[in-house]
Amino acid sequence: MPSAPRLVSALCLLVVAFLVSSMIINNGEEGKDYGWFTYANMLIGFLVGWKVMGKRVGRGWTSAVNNGLTGMAATVFWCLFAQGCNEMFRLAMRHRYDGPFEALISIFEISVEYSKLLLTPEILWTLAIGALIAGLAAEEAGRRWR
Template sequence: MPTGAKLMAAICLAGLGWIVSNEVRMLLPDQGDFGWFNVVNGVIGAACGWFILGTRAGQGRAGAIANGVTGVFMLVFWAIFVHAGNEMLRLSMRRRFDGPMEALAEMFQTAIEYALILADPLVIGTLAAGAVISGLLTEFTASRFK
């Protein structure tokens, strides 16, 4: 059932995914073509906002902040998972792996490398501020538009 809180959460986390994607692009200047990087992260953010943050709205300010942190954590988790899986598929098409277990092991290694890239203070600060703001805006929307 669509609600104003779900829409607000989707917009907030989609925007946060887009902003953090631009920050990650600045951290990796040697990478030339990012392709659909921002769009994919925006869509993942919108889905996490709609299904995770938006459905939990209406629990007060403390609950809103906790829900915002949960939504942002899941955004980061799924973005890393999707991009590591994409990299694994790209390398698989070049026949770099001998079997599926080696490909999965490489996928998890790539996910760890991507997580270490996100350990930059600017990215962490943006994610933390975005979690609080997204949670509070979603909570405000849930209380205003029932």
């Protein structure tokens, strides 16, 4: 069911996903083609905001902060998983794996490698502040537009 808190939380996570994706691209390798990286992360941010954060609104301000942190953690997890799957498929098409289980395990190995790109102060601050703003904005939208 569409509602204002779902839309607000989805848009907040979409914006944070865009900002963090842009920071990763700026901090990344020169000349690397990131393709649909930013768009995929923005879509995941929107969906997590809509499905995870949007339905947990209306439980108070403390829960709103926790909701924002949970939504941000879920967004980071699913973005890392999606990018790990994408890279695994790219490598699998070049016959880099001996079997399917090696390819499945490499998804998580690649995701852990990509998570190291998030360990810069500006990205961590963006994620933390974005989570707080998203949670509080969704709670305010829930109180204002019932």
